Amino acid sequence: MSVLHVHRAGPLTTVQDLGRVGWAHLGVPRAGALDGPAAALAQRLVGNPPDAALLEVTWGGLEVTSSHAVWVAVTGAPVPVEVDGRAVGHDRVVRLPAGGRLRLGTPERGVRSYVAVAGGIDVTPVLGSRSTDTLAWLGPPRVADGALLPVGLPTGPPAPVDVLRPPAPGPLRLHPGPRADRVEGDVLVRLAATSYVVGEASNRVGLRLDGDPLPLSVRDELPSEGAVLGAVQVPPDGRPVVFLADHPPTGGYPVVAVVDPGDLWCCAQLRPGEPVRFALTPGGGGRTPR
Amino acid sequence: MSGPVRWLSYGATAVLAEVAGPDQAQSLAAYARQAGLTALEIVPGATTVLFDGVADAGALQRALDGWRPGVVADHEGPLVEVPVVFDGPDLAPVAERWDTDEAGVVERLTGTELVSAFCGFAPGFAYLAGLPAELAVPRLATPRPRVPAGSVAMADTWCGIYPSASPGGWRLVGRTDAALWDPDRTDPALLAPGTRVRLRPVSGW
Structure with missing residues (x-):
């Protein structure tokens, strides 16, 4: 079995898969790759099933060698990729020879890149998932310099070509949330009319937005209630937080809107300081995720 | 919006049921699990139950029509x-x-x-x-x-x-x-x- 030797983990690298679903009632966050379509593309390129585990690399900087020759693919935030010092490109499947060194530079845009290895990262699952949850720290520990990561046996051939996802991130489409009435006026219209900027404290738990505060008509804390991925929560300071994969399963601040599941990947790639726009969903109906 | 449950819309894939208190929330969540509802997550809160990963909110609400406060005994858990x-x-x-x-x-x-x-x-x-x-x-x-x-x-x-x-x-x-x-x-x-x-x-x- 192959082993990846991590020489440099970069600012934050974690193991992720589709997440830990079905445990929210016990207080377990979902976790899972933040940019789902990019992770899925990487898995298809190396011939993995969709539920295999891969590496989510935040701000690049990962450097690994493999004990055996393996197929790898790097997707997500576009980042310079080198194998043994030679540029090999992004969004394509690449042969990493035994002992060969895969190196990711710093992303030109976006935040999170995905490194899939044929066979998947074969760490021990916790509650059915190999994802690291950065809120409760369930699952494997964050990848550290010097870590040795087991790789499973490939189950299918690599796919040399694939249809890329739509490249242009658009505004985040909104659905009404259960506590929309806690903001004066039509909260979806207000959100769509406000210019927000991604806050510095954004992470895998939530995308924090700076902008004109939303005026809450009721300021009392709610009794704790369940929250979904993409929930737009408004704390007393009026600055919205979009809940991402490691969000707490219950919360006491009102959820006034929900980002369409098809747009959550954009949240994974927005950098602190970048503008964020919301948009209304025509008719408020659910849309098929891309 | 009459009856023991007030349904609140919660995005494209979820609905939130609001009830009178923690024991009712717990009872509704237990009823839903016993009814074998297809939801990825059934999450009781203090006065709510979140149903997430729901394909058909209308069908879910109809399946829970039979629930009333007390229909699942308050003290049947271990x-x-x-x-x-x-x-x-x-x-x-x-x-x-x-x-x-x-x-x-x-x-x-x-x-x-x-x-x-x-x-x-x-x-x-x-x-x-x-x-x-x-x-x-x-x-x-x-x-x-x-x-x-x-x-x-x-x-x-x-x-x-x-x-x-x-x-x-x-x-x-x-x-x-x-x-x-x-x-x-x-x-x-x-x-x-x-x-x-x-x-x-x-x-x-």
Whole structure:
């Protein structure tokens, strides 16, 4: 079995898969790759099933060698990729020879890149998932310099070509949330009319937005209630937080809107300081995720 | 919008059921699980149940039409006894607030059958209901930076036990060595929603 030797983990690298679903009632966050379509593309390129585990690399900087020759693919935030010092490109499947060194530079845009290895990262699952949850720290520990990561046996051939996802991130489409009435006026219209900027404290738990505060008509804390991925929560300071994969399963601040599941990947790639726009969903109906 | 449940729209894939209180939320969640509903997550809260990963909200609501408060017996969950050493730093202030002494607090807490209403805050952290409104205690004005694992605590009318060390603003009345959370167990949370809980005083270890 192959082993990846991590020489440099970069600012934050974690193991992720589709997440830990079905445990929210016990207080377990979902976790899972933040940019789902990019992770899925990487898995298809190396011939993995969709539920295999891969590496989510935040701000690049990962450097690994493999004990055996393996197929790898790097997707997500576009980042310079080198194998043994030679540029090999992004969004394509690449042969990493035994002992060969895969190196990711710093992303030109976006935040999170995905490194899939044929066979998947074969760490021990916790509650059915190999994802690291950065809120409760369930699952494997964050990848550290010097870590040795087991790789499973490939189950299918690599796919040399694939249809890329739509490249242009658009505004985040909104659905009404259960506590929309806690903001004066039509909260979806207000959100769509406000210019927000991604806050510095954004992470895998939530995308924090700076902008004109939303005026809450009721300021009392709610009794704790369940929250979904993409929930737009408004704390007393009026600055919205979009809940991402490691969000707490219950919360006491009102959820006034929900980002369409098809747009959550954009949240994974927005950098602190970048503008964020919301948009209304025509008719408020659910849309098929891309 | 009549009947015991008020349905609130919650994005493209979820609905939120609002009910009168924690016991009703727990009862509705238990009813939904017994009915074999197809939802990825059924998450009770203090006065709500979240159904997430729902393909057809209308079908889900119709399937829960038969639920009424009390239709799932309040006290049918398993009973767990938790051994507690009552020596917490906030025992005296709680006693003062309840107009009793420390022994009186212990008597009140151990004489009440608590029920796990829902989990949140951390994996396996259960919000235990059962104390009456007049025994509500406020959270600390400044949370402690570190509360040890196993701390038995109170906030508002809730009791809770910290499964792992974390910051926390609840009033600490005791400690236990019970294993509240173990992801390798079949039932990872000792106090899953619906579990009945008795705190049993012990003298220490």
